[in-house]
Amino acid sequence: MKSFRRVAGMAVLVMQAWAMGPAQAAEKLVVGVAIPTATHSFTSGIVWWANQAKAELEKAHPGLKIIVKTAATAPEQANQLQDMLTVNKINTLVIFPIESASLTQPVSQVKNKGVYVTVVDRGLTNTQSQDAYIAGDNTAFGKLPAEYLAKSLNGKGNIVVLRGMPTTLDNERYDAFSAVMKDHPEIKVLDAKYGNWNRDDAFKVMQDYLTRFKHIDAVWAADDDMAIGVQKAIAQAKRTDIKQVFGGAGAKGAVKKIMDGSDPLIVADVSYSPKFMYDAIKLTTEARLKGDKLPANTIIPSVLITRENAKQFYFPNSPF
Amino acid sequence: MQPARTDTTVSPLASFGARIKGFGPVLGLLSLCIAGTLLNGDFATVDNLMNVLTRTAFIGIIAVGMTFVIISGGIDLSVGSMAALIAGCMIYFMNALAQGAGGDLAPITMLVLGIAMALVLGAGFGLMHGLLISKGNIEPFIVTLGTLGIFRAVLTYLADGGALTLDATLSELYSPVYYTSVLGAPIPIWIFLFVAAAGAIILNRTTFGRHVQAIGSNEQVARYAAINVDKVKIATYMLLGVCVGIATVLYVPRLGSATPTTGLLWELEAIAAVVVGGTALKGGEGRIVGTVIGAILLSVISNILNLTSIISVYLNAAVQGVVIIAVAFLQRGRK
Numbered sequence: 282m283k284s285f286r287r288v289a290g291m292a293v294l295v296m297q298a299w300a301m302g303p304a305q306a307a308e309k310l311v312v313g314v315a316i317p318t319a320t321h322s323f324t325s326g327i328v329w330w331a332n333q334a335k336a337e338l339e340k341a342h343p344g345l346k347i348i349v350k351t352a353a354t355a356p357e358q359a360n361q362l363q364d365m366l367t368v369n370k371i372n373t374l375v376i377f378p379i380e381s382a383s384l385t386q387p388v389s390q391v392k393n394k395g396v397y398v399t400v401v402d403r404g405l406t407n408t409q410s411q412d413a414y415i416a417g418d419n420t421a422f423g424k425l426p427a428e429y430l431a432k433s434l435n436g437k438g439n440i441v442v443l444r445g446m447p448t449t450l451d452n453e454r455y456d457a458f459s460a461v462m463k464d465h466p467e468i469k470v471l472d473a474k475y476g477n478w479n480r481d482d483a484f485k486v487m488q489d490y491l492t493r494f495k496h497i498d499a500v501w502a503a504d505d506d507m508a509i510g511v512q513k514a515i516a517q518a519k520r521t522d523i524k525q526v527f528g529g530a531g532a533k534g535a536v537k538k539i540m541d542g543s544d545p546l547i548v549a550d551v552s553y554s555p556k557f558m559y560d561a562i563k564l565t566t567e568a569r570l571k572g573d574k575l576p577a578n579t580i581i582p583s584v585l586i587t588r589e590n591a592k593q594f595y596f597p598n599s600p601f
Numbered sequence: 602m603q604p605a606r607t608d609t610t611v612s613p614l615a616s617f618g619a620r621i622k623g624f625g626p627v628l629g630l631l632s633l634c635i636a637g638t639l640l641n642g643d644f645a646t647v648d649n650l651m652n653v654l655t656r657t658a659f660i661g662i663i664a665v666g667m668t669f670v671i672i673s674g675g676i677d678l679s680v681g682s683m684a685a686l687i688a689g690c691m692i693y694f695m696n697a698l699a700q701g702a703g704g705d706l707a708p709i710t711m712l713v714l715g716i717a718m719a720l721v722l723g724a725g726f727g728l729m730h731g732l733l734i735s736k737g738n739i740e741p742f743i744v745t746l747g748t749l750g751i752f753r754a755v756l757t758y759l760a761d762g763g764a765l766t767l768d769a770t771l772s773e774l775y776s777p778v779y780y781t782s783v784l785g786a787p788i789p790i791w792i793f794l795f796v797a798a799a800g801a802i803i804l805n806r807t808t809f810g811r812h813v814q815a816i817g818s819n820e821q822v823a824r825y826a827a828i829n830v831d832k833v834k835i836a837t838y839m840l841l842g843v844c845v846g847i848a849t850v851l852y853v854p855r856l857g858s859a860t861p862t863t864g865l866l867w868e869l870e871a872i873a874a875v876v877v878g879g880t881a882l883k884g885g886e887g888r889i890v891g892t893v894i895g896a897i898l899l900s901v902i903s904n905i906l907n908l909t910s911i912i913s914v915y916l917n918a919a920v921q922g923v924v925i926i927a928v929a930f931l932q933r934g935r936k
Binding site for chain 1: 643762856861
């Protein structure tokens with residue numbers, strides 16, 4: 282008990298010293314970064330790129346402090362915002378909101394305290410709560426595969442679609458895909474079901490598609506992780522009618538296959554790299570160091586990845 | 602424990618009614634299959650049925666172990682995370698062996714070591730649960746809720762948040778375990794059948810099985826009857842752990858990888874299979890055959906939903922919920 286008290290006492294002292302540190306140097310730039318916990322490949326890429334930005338920027342600008350916090354749920358992220366404001370005394374925030382609606386109010390609170398706010402990817406429901414917005418291009422994420430598949434099928438054939446999870450982001454992608462397909466009446470989109478951005482679910486959904494449809498020309502798997510499950514199901518069923526599986530997001534495994542030309546089914550992809558987290562932190566920090574503001578909206582373009590340009594999108598050290 | 606047969610004093614009609622109730626899951630499954638065939642002619646093809654049964658194998662095997670735990674009055678919420686962590690450790694270990702840590706071991710030996718590790722880990726995790734619950738006197742709900750988080754977090758850490766992918770050579774060697782058929786049925790179906798049969802024999806024909814049921818009916822009475830309650834409880838969790846290990850051994854060759862989303866919500870599917878199969882959630886009574894049918898029923902629902910497009914995809918989970926409740930309704934009246 283005695284030793285417990287001693288440890289607790291020391292912990293309090295350390296915490297006080299830590300809390301006072303940033304307070305004494307209030308003029309310094311302290312950037313808080315709030316992002317989702319790594320629960321699947323994409324978010325692990327987000328975490329990796331955020332830490333990469335922290336390491337590079339802190340090295341390049343002595344005195345700069347970047348605090349990266351990951352949260353699994355919206356309430357947890359809201360708590361972190363409070364902690365970063367009161368304990369770490371941040372004056373800049375770069376946040377990838379876990380949920381749009383439920384974080385709008387907490388982010389507003391932070392902005393009202395004079396903190397510069399950059400919102401990444403998932404927008405808030407009220408744009409007044411942010412100074413800048415940086416995002417990937419979800420419309421292009423659906424549009425580019427549709428155009429590519431339509432072209433490689435010569436405007437004729439059967440496609441099955443695997444969607445992500447029921448979210449606005451997924452709707453945006455799917456709507457963009459469908460809009461292109463409307464111009465190609467001879468391409469039949471046989472069905473679109475949710476694979477939840479998950480390899481196992483994609484495997485099952487694809488197995489059932491294969492049972493149900495005797496001829497499929499191409500699959501829009503809408504995610505590189507799902508494309509893996511899809512390919513396993515195709516291989517197991519020994520089907521040879523499918524000419525292409527179009528994933529999405531530019532995971533390193535998929536980009537490598539495109540680069541090497543090692544997989545006849547995977548020949549193109551669309552970028553939606555978690556690297557935009559790195560870009561967002563870098564753009565925000567550098568603008569703030571110079572005292573500049575960012576444009577209200579920055580869209581990091583989604584680009585078609587083919588064998589010609591795949592090298593630019595290959596980051597072997599990233600977990601994604 | 603099987604209720605004593607008192608049919609002689611009951612009218613034939615009432616006895617028939619009682620029997621029907623016991624057949625709730627079977628009736629549910631049959632009507633689903635008829636509906637499936639009407640909605641899509643391909644439902645009843647051998648290939649489709651094999652697909653459904655093979656993918657049921659994971660949840661089914663885990664559910665067999667879960668039946669023991671639930672009959673004894675316990676619960677295990679961690680099985681999905683446990684499966685994910687075991688899969689991750691297995692891949693991590695086999696990759697390490699393949700990359701030189703194993704010296705000049707033959708690939709097949711590496712595979713066998715990996716499989717052995719999965720079973721040992723499963724038993725070990727089960728032992729840990731059993732000890733914390735019986736000797737540590739903590740509610741099973743709390744213990745396994747805790748390990749649910751721990752297991753998945755450790756896997757995410759091992760995988761660096763991304764995916765752990767099995768070495769290509771080993772993956773090729775291993776994939777037949779999921780994809781090969783023996784006597785017309787894929788290997789996972791045979792293993793599932795074997796595990797279920799063994800489970801049924803252990804539950805109904807051994808002293809251990811009777812003790813599990815006695816503890817679930819009334820733990821105090823079981824203690825007075827000189828049953829070593831702690832030992833039996835620990836054994837049920839270890840049995841479940843080994844089942845999770847077996848399921849993982851079959852799961853890894855399917856995709857050759859483990860990610861932090863592996864096995865997500867398997868615990869709920871396994872528990873649902875057990876309950877739909879007629880095992881009382883409060884313990885004391887249950888049947889392995891029911892669990893097997895319950896597990897198949899749950900897979901069939903999602904299969905039918907994938908094979909048809911008559912209902913909005915947003916409502917898939919609702920359809921599953923309705924069927925689960927309907928089958929449980931058919932079972933009511935059973936203890």
